[in-house]
Amino acid sequence: MKVKNTKSQKQHKTHKTETGTLAEEIETYGVNDLISFLEKQKGLDYDDAEIIRKEKINGHAFLKFTTKKFRDCGMPGGTAMILADFAKECKEKKSRAFSSYRTKKDLKEVLEKYGAGRIEDIPQFSPRIHKIDEKDESFLHCLKDIRIKLSNMGTVNQSNEAIRCEYISAILHACVHITKNLTGKYIRINPQFEIIGGESTGRVDYAIGALEELFCITEGKQFQIDIGFAQNIMQCESAYRTNKRKQKADDAFYDYIFGIVTTATEWYFLLYTPDGISCTSKNPLSIRFVESALKEGSEEEKELYKSVKRVMEVIVGLLKDRVDVEKMPVVKKQRVCSYFEE
Known part of the structure; x- marks a missing residue:
């Protein structure tokens, strides 16, 4: 007996794909x-x-x-x-797969391409933060979600990448929702989003953007932050080229992409432009996901809430900046320059 497909029975793709060579x-x-x-x-x-x-x-x-x-x-x-x-x-x-950048040699080649010998040599930039109200609904929902995950999965110590991505996902989703409410703009988060552009191709852990633009690319790692940097730099470069291709831009095109490299407990931020890269490698943010934070009123609980809020304020600040900026190249260049003004 044949069974008709219903809307609920149809399979849906869990990621979007950018094709190209x-x-x-x-x-x-x-x-x-x-x-x-x-x-x-x-x-x-x-x-x-x-x-x-x-x-x-x-x-x-x-x-x-x-x-x-x-x-x-x-x-x-x-x-x-x-x-x-x-x-x-x-x-x-x-094109080379992002995941193939996994050795010290690969990291060296990527950094040398941008004029740096070590991660510490990458120019630093100061992210613009957006203060989040402690009573913000999305923030409180994120904290509740984190508490449930901590209760179910325990302290993040030697946890694998999949467990760490559970916490990364909770924070990113909350940040996207807050940014949408602040700006009234269309913005989406796409897990396992595939990008092909220039030298490299592959799926990124999380891509945040609008219909025709990618704003922010996140690479989640179990550890090996240095390899995460190599992969995220190439991911941001490909995202930049994807934006340019989709907008059918000319030589005057200028754009910038934010990158995030994180183990859930450590958070680093990158700024990619066609002129070069910068990051926050000298000032990473950290979050301690420990079961003792489940005890109400404990110092660990207070520290967890404070550190999650601090990370979210940076991410929301970056997303809000990128969503609000005008598309004109000269305006985007001015915005990038403002990140380096004292």
Whole structure:
């Protein structure tokens, strides 16, 4: 006997997907974006960059260029061959998975790409916080949820990543809800959201954004915060490129993405822009999820509430900033600069 599918019986996807390849990403590059990309990937020098600029070679044209075409533009023979081979490689190359960045060598390569030798060398920025009322409904709901999880799962000490993500999720959901109420803007949180853009691809633990934009990417870890940094930087870079592709932007496009690297007990924040990265590695926030905090009126309970509120105020501040900022590149640049003003 055949059974008709009802609405309740239909399967629904638990995550959204962004499809694409490295070649499709390069297709969106304007002249300046292509030059920047080739400078990072192939050490393109000033003279060769000027040839590309003069000939107005964008990403679409680059992928079709051969050694002869580069030579016809006045490119030196060696450079022409290198760029032509690289264009062919890009058309065949698959983007690297975020999860594959898992060694000290990978971390070093990612940091060097942004001019840093160690995490401690990354420029610092000061997140703009938004004070949360202690009686805020979403805040109180979050605390109640955390208490239930603590009661069911116990102290977070040697807990695995899945358990830690239970607490991360509770905090992020509350922050998104508070931000929606504050701004009246459409904003969503998508667990296990897949992003493909530029060099890397894969699912991120949590992506927060609107219909056509990603605002904030969170990477949850059991430990290994340093590897979390490498993965989150590449995730933010891909999110930036995804935003640019979806908005069909030109060379004037400018955007910034916030990143969060956390074990639930430690919280680090990143700011990604096409000009570079900055973070709060020297001033992480911490939360102690201990069963003794379940005792009403205890010092542990007070400290738990205080530390959760402090983390949420930073996240809400970042989300509110990103949701409210105007789309004009000059305004976004000014907003980013304000994070470094004393």
